[in-house]
Amino acid sequence: xxxxxxxxxxIRRISILNEHGDFDAELGEGLIPDDDQVRLxxxxxxxxxxxxxxxxxxxxxxxxxxxxxxxxxxTSLGAAYALxxxxxxxxxxxxxxxxxxHGLPMEHILLSWMGDERGNRIPEGVYCTPLAVxxxxxxxxxxxxxxxxxxxGEDRIACTFFGDGATSEGDFHEAANFSANLDLPVIFxxxxxxxxxxxxxxxxxxxxxxxxxxxxxxxxxxxxDGNDIFAMVKATAEAxxxxxxxxxxxxxxxxxxxxxxxxxADDARRYRDxxxxxxxxxxxxxxxxxxxxxxxxxxxxxxQADIQKRAEKEVAAVVKRAEEIAAPHARDMFDHMFAExxxxxxxxxxxMRTSSIGQDPAQIEDAVxxxxx
Amino acid sequence: MxxxxxxxxxNLALAQEMEADDRIILLGEDIGLNGGVFRVxxxxxKRFGPERVVDSPLAESGIIGTSIGLAMAGLRPIPxxxxxxxxxxxxxxxCSHAARMRTRSRGAFTIPMTIRVPVGGGIHAPELHxxxxxxxxxxxxxxxIVMPSSPYDAKGLLISAIRDPxxxxxxxxxxxxxxxxxxxxxxxxxxxIGKARVVTEGDEITLISWGATVVxxxxxxxxxxxxxxxxxxxxxxxxxxxxxVSSVKKTGRVxxxxxxxxxxxxxxxxxxxxxxxxxxxxEAPIQRVTGYDTIMxxxxxxxxxxxxxxxxxxxxxxxxxx
Numbered sequence: 030x031x032x033x034x035x036x037x038x039x040i041r042r043i044s045i046l047n048e049h050g051d052f053d054a055e056l057g058e059g060l061i062p063d064d065d066q067v068r069l070x071x072x073x074x075x076x077x078x079x080x081x082x083x084x085x086x087x088x089x090x091x092x093x094x095x096x097x098x099x100x101x102x103x104t105s106l107g108a109a110y111a112l113x114x115x116x117x118x119x120x121x122x123x124x125x126x127x128x129x130x131h132g133l134p135m136e137h138i139l140l141s142w143m144g145d146e147r148g149n150r151i152p153e154g155v156y157c158t159p160l161a162v163x164x165x166x167x168x169x170x171x172x173x174x175x176x177x178x179x180x181x182g183e184d185r186i187a188c189t190f191f192g193d194g195a196t197s198e199g200d201f202h203e204a205a206n207f208s209a210n211l212d213l214p215v216i217f218x219x220x221x222x223x224x225x226x227x228x229x230x231x232x233x234x235x236x237x238x239x240x241x242x243x244x245x246x247x248x249x250x251x252x253x254d255g256n257d258i259f260a261m262v263k264a265t266a267e268a269x270x271x272x273x274x275x276x277x278x279x280x281x282x283x284x285x286x287x288x289x290x291x292x293x294a295d296d297a298r299r300y301r302d303x304x305x306x307x308x309x310x311x312x313x314x315x316x317x318x319x320x321x322x323x324x325x326x327x328x329x330x331x332x333q334a335d336i337q338k339r340a341e342k343e344v345a346a347v348v349k350r351a352e353e354i355a356a357p358h359a360r361d362m363f364d365h366m367f368a369e370x371x372x373x374x375x376x377x378x379x380x381m382r383t384s385s386i387g388q389d390p391a392q393i394e395d396a397v398x399x400x401x402x
Numbered sequence: 403m404x405x406x407x408x409x410x411x412x413n414l415a416l417a418q419e420m421e422a423d424d425r426i427i428l429l430g431e432d433i434g435l436n437g438g439v440f441r442v443x444x445x446x447x448k449r450f451g452p453e454r455v456v457d458s459p460l461a462e463s464g465i466i467g468t469s470i471g472l473a474m475a476g477l478r479p480i481p482x483x484x485x486x487x488x489x490x491x492x493x494x495x496x497c498s499h500a501a502r503m504r505t506r507s508r509g510a511f512t513i514p515m516t517i518r519v520p521v522g523g524g525i526h527a528p529e530l531h532x533x534x535x536x537x538x539x540x541x542x543x544x545x546x547i548v549m550p551s552s553p554y555d556a557k558g559l560l561i562s563a564i565r566d567p568x569x570x571x572x573x574x575x576x577x578x579x580x581x582x583x584x585x586x587x588x589x590x591x592x593x594x595i596g597k598a599r600v601v602t603e604g605d606e607i608t609l610i611s612w613g614a615t616v617v618x619x620x621x622x623x624x625x626x627x628x629x630x631x632x633x634x635x636x637x638x639x640x641x642x643x644x645x646x647v648s649s650v651k652k653t654g655r656v657x658x659x660x661x662x663x664x665x666x667x668x669x670x671x672x673x674x675x676x677x678x679x680x681x682x683x684x685e686a687p688i689q690r691v692t693g694y695d696t697i698m699x700x701x702x703x704x705x706x707x708x709x710x711x712x713x714x715x716x717x718x719x720x721x722x723x724x
Contacts, residue, residue: 119471146505146506146507146508147508149506149507149508149510150507150508150509150510151507151510151511152510158474158511159503159506159507159510159511163494163498163499166467166494166495166498166499168467169463169464169466169467169468169470169471169495170467170468170470170471170474170499171471172464172467172468172471173467173468173469173470173471173472173473173474173475173479174471174472174474174475175471176468176471176472177471177472177474177475177476177477178475180427180453180472180477187471199463199491200463200464200467200494200495203459203461203463203464203467204464204467204468206459206461206464207458207459207461207464207468210459211456211458361508362505365504365505365507365508365509366504366505366543366544367504367544367546367567367568368504368512368566368567368568371596371639371640372596372640372643372644373640373641373643374640385675385678385679386678389679
């Protein structure tokens, strides 16, 4: 018998507004209404300001470790724009722009990095999940959330975000496999920002694209210029449509770049060349987007000055709100362990002791009076 | 009342809870068409359909991770991990997420999930089909751990676990899945999580165990002429210390029996708490009869490893004579 080809496939790549400001009108015209384009750009300015202020808060000792979003904001924002407000956004920790667009109040992210779990107390009616620190693990939760929607006959979908490094984790592969095999309405958005801390993407994957990882699981996959908000909106809208109509998952590889360090605890100069960073600086999603808006007479330098001023004011107010939230009470660490506190935990909470003599005033004559701060 | 095995009692509890609450979804490897490798879920897919009894891909982290998502959306998943030895791949999802989600989100998200896991040795199974990892999970804050030793308790505890608003690991001692039958009410009932059971009353020695070794303890008591109070812990976390303390204050002598290895086993925790709470009542050092600090051997040696009635009997005599 002859040798035959059983699979021959191609990976599409979507680019609408490239780094030089060239706009593919055929693909991009009508994709985002003009006033929304302006709103999205303004949102990016506010988020960039937020990112810079957050960095400074860490440097001045007012906040703990923080992962900068700079350079890859268009990825999560474009995806969030294409989602419905009641779709799940299941993120890791570098998707501020998308989360804020989706409805998460901006002080929440600061509060989390300020070391306060209340930042993760997602308000009622906001469909996102807490920051997921263990890499790649949250994609399975997205699959489960999408599964629950399907089970209940809702047309809500789930969109999950992760980095290039996360595609090396087993949980990514299990989430992709579950989603494809169980026909779950999930969108996988891989933010390929070239670096997993100090490890370049080529060490995560020796194939020419990450997008093709989707093929192995029988799902649609596409590569997108992640710094092109139009391309992100188009790819996500297509994927959302597929998820909603056919209950099928999609893998989107969004090629972007982390212009900052991994976190404020990292120094990227140790492992990557400045030339590479400089080249990507020119591909900053905001530069091309602004030029595009100016070309269309939707934007000018006065508007830029106005939004910059407004961004500074808004972010300052957010910082104020976050810093004004009173420190948590010591007992808070106990109160959400279980719906109902087991006796052992109740005693630890009420005495703030684990030493049993100290817990039981009857065992010592001069029991120390214990008060919580 | 029906005369049921432990397997039948669990199957009945699952069916009745599924009937009453359509938020419940079962998922796991081979649990649907095949009814599970131990037949615990026999007939449930036929009765409730493939949407509610789901043959999942072979991926333990995936089973628990998707269950977490289902639970975050307000459903009540009951994932099965086929054998306790396969919990390793799911450890991250259980401990990094299921156990932490409520506190991480300060109550915005909860994980009302019951993870069913056959546990323990004694059935001539291959490697990693016979272990006892309960202490690993008891050491993880945020989880409740349950292990019944009888059909009656299995049904009542499983119903409590399913209705519990937090993640519960429900360990099923496979050695006694079909070892004996017991009268179990047909109607639904609950056995509270966190409450031990006094199996036999006595005033000379307190014998504490859980799971399949409770049966070995009963055998040891039958062979002994002493008055022994056997406490079946039933819940590993939270531990029912009041039940233990009231018994130890009466007897002053304690033997703890578990299949898991000795070092950092749950016996260590119980012994520490007894010294904290009944130090002056003790008449002898607390004794532990446990698996050795070895790898659980392949089955030709498993009966040498597992605590059985003679080893327990020896410890009872030693602690009585001290």
